[in-house]
Amino acid sequence: MHLVPTERAHRKAIDEHTVCLAIEGIGEPDQLPDWADRFALLGEPHRLAVLLAVHRAGPIAVTDLATATGIADTAVSQILRLLRAGGTVTGAKDGRIVRYELKDAQLAAILDQIRPASDGAHHELHGSAI
Structure with missing residues (x-):
């Protein structure tokens, strides 16, 4: 689980590859508020x-x-x-x-x-x- 931040590394995963894909899909967490604002406009x-x-x-x-x-x-x-x-x-x-x-x-x-x-x-x- 190479993409899991160290503060979450202790959590168990059923499928480590899927966890990494999900983290890639989320992208940079600091960009999420900007995207949420865009979707709020819609x-x-x-x-x-x-x-x-x-x-x-x-x-x-x-x-x-x-x-x-x-x-x-x-x-x-x-x-x-x-x-x-x-x-x-x-x-x-x-x-x-x-x-x-x-x-x-x-x-x-x-x-x-x-x-x-x-x-x-x-x-x-x-x-x-x-």
Whole structure:
């Protein structure tokens, strides 16, 4: 059990190889709070909707995000303020408009795994064929 820290070396293991694989899978324990924070962002439906919209369509303005997500402009602004404070998104001025885009490449990779329904119902409902 070459990866087990010395303070846990006295514990018994059923399969030492599996224990080492599990420790490798966890990675650096000091990085876990950062990952937990990232996943917490995904745990609220409105934040997730804003993140997905910014990721797939950014740079995008608050008003356009509100229209796309069905969330009030003020709520979108609050969500973006939280995401900017955490370094997840960034905003760039375009005249009087601020356009937001995803800054966190690791979160982008996670968001890439979330795929919208592919049954075409959304596009048929709105009369578009994207």
